[in-house]
Amino acid sequence: MSSSSSSFITDERTLREIADRACKKIYIGAAVLPKPLFVLDHDDDDAEVHGGDAKKDRPKIKCATCSTVEPQDLTATNSLTRYAKVLTSEFNSVVIEHHLKWAPLVHSIPGPIHQTAPPSTRLGRYDFHHVDTMVDFAMKHNMHIKGHVLVWHVTSPPFLEDMTGDEVRECVRRHIFTTMGYFKGRIKMWDVVNESLASDGSLVENVFYRKMGPNYIEECFRWAHEADPEAFLIYNDNKVECCGKGYEGGDGVASDANCNAAPNQAKADGFYNLLKGLVQRGVPIHGAGMQAHFNAGGVKHQRPPTPAMVKRQIRRIGDLGLKVNISEMDVRVSKLPSSGSDATAMKIAAQTQIYRDILSAALSEPAFDGIWLWGFTDRHTWVSNFYYDDAPLILDENYKRKSSYFGVQEALKTVCPGGIVGDLTGGVDSSCYLEADHDSNGVPWGSSWMQPESDENEKELDTTKQGNPDWLQPL
Template identity: 55%
Template sequence: MISVTEDIEGTVTIRHGEGIDTDAIEDLKTLDANEDGGYHDDDLEIDDDDDTSTDGLTLKQVAMQCCKRIDVGAAVLPKPLFHPDIQDYDGSEELHDAAASIPTPYARVLGNEFNAIVVEHHLKWNPLCVSEPGPLPSEKPSDRIGRYDFHHADSVVDWALKRSMKVKGHVLVWHVTSPKILEDMEPEEVRKELRRHIFTVMGHFRGRIQVWDVVNEALAPDGTLADNVFLRKLGPSYIEDSFRWAHEADASAVLLYNDNKVEGIDSRKSDAFYELLADLKAKNVPVHGCGVQAHWNAAGVGWNRPPTPRSVKAQVRRLGQLGLTVNFSEMDVRVSQLPANLRQIAQRQIFHDLLAAALSEPAFDGVWLWGFTDRHTWVTHFYHDDEPLIFDEAYARKESYYGFRDALKTIAPGGCVGGGTLLSSDIDVDGNPWGHLWMQPDLVSHNTDEDFHGDSRPDWEQSIEVDDKEEDPRNATDSMELPPIS
């Protein structure tokens, strides 16, 4: 058993025995309390009675040794999961059955390394009803929002459950992937359809999916509510209504609010994220946790600069103090805009340090990569060619994989909480700021809080920094059409 004890000098020690006490980490809340209610990072030591080595373990094997339950998940697409090579898939043949005897390379790595999955695309409202008609006979996609096709989502969910993997549902309410026909409806009709959608999807997966991202990206970059179809038709109450409906649909489900650019404490949006959740909790809305997306650009400046470990730790801490769990819900790290010699350095440090900082807080319970191999990443569709994940295109482990795994080890026997990461300052003992080896100069950027009042566009339309205003995609009047997702 892993237990947390305090010796006569006040040092916190994690000991390794025969099993795992998933509640042990909670004891950190009360041991060696500081004035701010925390513990001293420098006072944490590891006493590994069995001298267990984690050098050869997979991610999920390391997670099994951690002193609390940690979801190590990845977003999953059905085609590479079941078809031998997505590049050869032309849509003319059926997906392989989930019980196929010969797994694809994608499936093998996913099953070996992860203990959880989230369906990346095929559980969103538009794919379920309009853009992914699946095997249903039709000459063209349907525009009737009441027509549901769960074929693709079912295949992924069933594959994971057969392997005892946790499944998270993503996402019930997100304006970007909701049917456009909602814009033409009267408010009461929108309300009825939104409620029906939540009950339909959660009802279909009741007992199989027990964790849901209920509402996604309801905040604009400046922290105001995004001016989306739900706000215009239903007002701000659509957020709490969605959570209440989700709880009615499945009272046993864990319900999460999810958003981006809220991972650290140093922005108006991250403050608004905290305040929104605090308000929901004060109203006794059934929200149980939150996801901070963690789509980071290592070369980002201004509004797009990655947060520091100190900032991440502080954000997780204050969200935890609301009684919420916190997870990295969509983690990837873009590096292609850095000089080639800095890319692996930056990516490994970001994966390690920001995850280690989050793991140092009791409220943090999981990390979900948005994909896991550079062979299949949404980044190439929505941003540019990049290598944002921890396995390369040939499914080989990258430097970022080892940074990720080392971060998990910080709360496993043989590790030290925080893993040597700066947690209480952004400046090291030599006077260097965190990330100084690769962080780009913070030049003037178009991306400031003031640019985005009420903006409902997704992050990929708002994060390209350009000098020519006429080419800036944020000046476009029409929302970007989403390209097909494999």
């Protein structure tokens, strides 16, 4: 495939406009941050309000992930920031990237109350200021809002470790009722529990597991349903996006000798079995989120899944009666080879193909209802703060559409009038990679950029059982 956007038919419509034409309701969303949303950046154009020289004294917004918006930061203008203009034109949905997690609300930067305040140990002290402003902004622009996340051990207050099991249980219950109650009627969709699974598919031995026992996930969903019976409740996890051919049963056993396991088959099976158990016990759960933080140059557990693997995982979860979304997608490319005349072209091709083909395959499943990108411009990506310098999103640092943007656009058009559901590019026919990882000529999906497997043993470096997040795992 071509490495540039010139391989696509020019379409000036936004992603939101295309999604509006889809034959089924599709959330096309992005994670948002308050500072670039409300504060004019150093190169934003506000000449119509302040005159052409107004932006000379504005600082560049850096590391926006955990940033706060102070009164002195706000510019007295009715103009939207460039970030806000692109967000509202391209997306119909938002998810709060950082500020709605538990610790930022009650304990540490960007809350509580003020960024200069010391960490708080007062359990009832919540600072909803930043989330309020983002939620109100999204509602004003007719955007759907997903709350992320109520219970995740990585971003929970550290003082939970000093509590008894009964105290932690009551604290979690109060947090769910407090947060969901505050946003009831405004946030109608929630990631209730996040990343509770280790790489082997078992439960992480985190603070909730140790203090509340292995049924804490079920308890959280039941409390969330009590807090808002009308809310759509989701379980969300990472490295669970794919199921290998012949592994649909969820028991980690291949159905025949020709079966192929997925890169993270054990965790994907754990994800499926966790959801299946919750459904069978009548727990009020409605959806599953598969994060899709992909590393195009990864091997072993970091290897990108194929479209067929993603489709297969969505299909078996959909058979449980749940909706499925891609919840935090970005595609890192800096670990692909950086030398050689075609290195840049390879990175562009890989990123575009992953976005386009994974989304196209996902959209071909009836249970799939949307995709949220973890950001939308390379100017403000968490990857640069938590992993390494990269350009993982669909707009560049100047908000220009990249080839990967047009890949997403093409995928969305497959479920619009005139489109072909499941249409992919590559191989001997347009849909050859929907059910298999190779086309009929034996050419594997991603063959132009997928990296050869490594002989390195990574098991001894795996700390997922102790709850370390993905960015602290071996790369």
